[in-house]
Amino acid sequence: MVPLSWYMVLALILIGMGAYGMVSKRNLIRILISAEIMANGVNIALIALALYGPFFTFTAQALVILVIAVAAAETALAMVLMLLYHRRYRTVDLGIPVTRTEEVS
């Protein structure tokens, strides 16, 4: 079988890439994609740890199902909030509204 550490390294790389995207990007949609990439890394770590642990339970798989459902709900809600953001500031760029607020209101 593939050693556990390989799965953990893959999960770590995905989490790190997601963290980098969340910190350094300014486009809201790009930040959402980064969050989803992080969630994917966490899912891989959860299922790998459950399979390689001393005793096997289905708790981790159920947890991953919950994470996927939460990610779906989160994406829907984030899209709505992004639409509102765009209606208010006419952009999805995070840096601009600070200077634009006075113009809009």
Place this chain on the structure above:
Amino acid sequence: MQEAEILFENIEFLLIAGVVIVLAYLALEHRDIVYAAFFFGFMATGVAGIFILLEAPFVAGLQIAIYTGGITALIIFGVLLIPRAQDSTLEVLHSPRMRKVGLVLSISVVVISALIALLFPWQESIPPEHIPLSQSLEGLAEWLWGTHAVYLEIIAMLLFVGLVGSVAIIRMEKEEQLRPRTEDFSLPIPEESEPESATSGMPVLEARDVKEEKEVE
């Protein structure tokens, strides 16, 4: 024979992991955000392959159905609904110093979680007994629907609340848009937004008419 199987599995893992990492990088860095969303969908499919390697076929199916099918489609819909979402010049923080801060932060996240994940003894020496796929699926179904049915209800409630909340927020904003123009604004409305206010509803016009009538009296 068994060694060949192990080697084959390792090669499978390395291939899928490489594809996943490259696609994740493209999803983060590709200039066109529609392409980025597509790459994210393909990356989710690769992660589903890793779930199959990890003997979790049901989760792999869910991953493909929800991530590749649902979330990617939702992101693309969002990109289409938001006109200026594709501005690629505005994506990265302007100053290179902030970019470096971002890199350092994310690398520290990786290092800390690597310390936790790789140094902690996860009992890697214990070889897990091989679970056939069908048995895994049956066990998961029994676990979910037998003793832990509340769990599924929580997920259903969560999705329902998310849906209702999204609709409620959209409606709330519409009402909010009508209010300030009728009451709070004493300034003249700029010409650009004239047609929008005319189409957005009668209350604006009615309020003005009432004021004018009062002034005439």
